[in-house]
Every structure is written in C-alpha cells, then in structure tokens.
Amino acid sequence: MNTTSLIRQAGVDDVEVVAVMVGELLTEIMHTIGESVFNVDLPATRSRLREFFLQQRYVVFLAETEQHQPLGFIALCPSYALYAEGAFGTIPEFYVRPAFRSQYVGQRLLEKAKAFAHTKGWTRLEVTSPPLPHFDKTLAFYQREGFSIAGGRKLKHLL
Template identity: 35%
Template sequence: MLKIRKANIKDSVIVSNMINKLDSELSGISYTENEDLVKISGELLHESVNYIVFLAYEGTDNYVGLISVTESNAVYAGGRFGIIHELYVTPERRSANIGGQLFNVVKALGKEKEWKRIEVGAPNSIKWGRTIDFYRRMGFEEIGPRMKFVL
C-alpha cells in the first residue's frame, strides 16, 4: 500500500538519491558521487521552512517517488503560489498513479496555504512527451519556457 509523508532532515540521503536519479535521467549523465546533493538536501530540509519534500513509499523503506515544492510570490501570479522543483517516480512504478498522488498532496498544501496557482518547469516536450502528458492530465497549462542564469 502506498503511503506519502513529509520528508525531514533524516531523509536527506533518500531525497538526494532520488534527485540524483532524476538528474541522471534528464541529463543523460550518470552521477556516482552525490555527497554534495546529500549536504544540500540536508540543509534545505533542516533550514528552510519554504522547501518541502513529500516521499512516497511502500512497506517500511521502499521509497518509490518524491515531489519537492517551494512557495513563491509574484504579482503576475496573484500573490503566493507554489513551484514544483522535482518530481520523480522510480521507473518500475511509473504509470501506477504515484506521481498523481504526490501532486494531490501538493495541491492540498496549496489550498491550505491559499496559493493562487502551482507552476512547474517542464522538460523538453519532444524528448519527455510522457512527462508533458502527465502534467496536462493533472490540469497544467503551458505558459512558456523557463531560463536560468548561473551565479
């Protein structure tokens, strides 16, 4: 039976391992060292009241998915809104509605916090069509590409 719970600092290795796998899938680069990811996820889970991760698991320690979200503010969004940063489901458990259940937890959080919307940076639609289809099924609409500037 699938269960979902909020992650805490003790989960930093689980969180970093899943995000490492997600990054590997998206970039095509296989990462072996994730000490930095463990440190970063531990810091965020400990220090930030704004960075929230939910873990999906079966049994006692079979983690099969995660979703991370933060709250942001913008006039264009009507005030406070959520941003999904990472959503990962293990390959063998995809198409089992785990991503949908994780998103439903974030939607409930958004309603509780009175967010006006939830945004997500979607991957390339040609390469990741199934991911785009998932977000559309969840009710997302395309609003344009995102860009980044590295400091």
C-alpha cells in the same frame, strides 16, 4: 504490478533517500536528452537538502511502500509574483522511479502537493517540464492533472 504507496512529508532523516532520487532524476534527464546539463554531486545535494529542510525553505512529500521502499517524491518551494497574484508554489523536482510509473504514485504525490498548496493559500502551482519532445509523456501527465501550458521556456543565467 500495482504497488500500494504511502505518502508522507519527508524530513531531515530522509535526506539520503531523497538526495539519491534527485541524482536518479537528473541522470535520467541527461541520459534521455544526451547532454550533460546538471552537476550530480550526491554529497553536495545531501548537504543542500539538509539545509533547506532545517531552514524550512523546501517541503518534500515521499512515496514509499509499506516496507519503506522509496518510490518517488515531489518537492515544493514557496514563490511570490505579481502576475500570480501573490504567493504560489513551485515544484522544482518531481520524480517517480521508472519501475513504479503508471501506478498512480505520481498522481498521489501531486494530490498531496495540491492539498498542501491549499493549506498555504497559494494561488497556483507551477512546474517546468524536462526538455520536449523527449519528455512528451511527462507533459501529458501534467496536463491530465490539470496543468496548462503557460507559454515561454525556462531560461537560466549562471552566476
């Protein structure tokens, strides 16, 4: 099945649909790796996302059918680092619903994100893949789209 998708910038009116897909993304990762590493709290996610939109700290591009059925999304945040030679973009969440994968939805979302990054003058886009080897296909997708492994692992310290 090949689905025609439209890509548009999401806003406050899209909080519900994006928050639901964030929950789907996190649940899929936890189910696949067999560990409960995220707190999936839909009301808190909705509230946080609404604030991010209102503060213009977070940009989301939403893929949907012509009938407005949501297929996936990509989120972007500005970041700054000396190693990156200035401002760059981080992709904190990127998700395509399973039924619509391998139909170029993810590729089109990433193309939109790259075009947006150029308009902001960002030097690069960075993304962290979900845990490997469980998500080798995800890593292969990013590499096909021009991303290269930068080394290291993502670490966190909860405060």
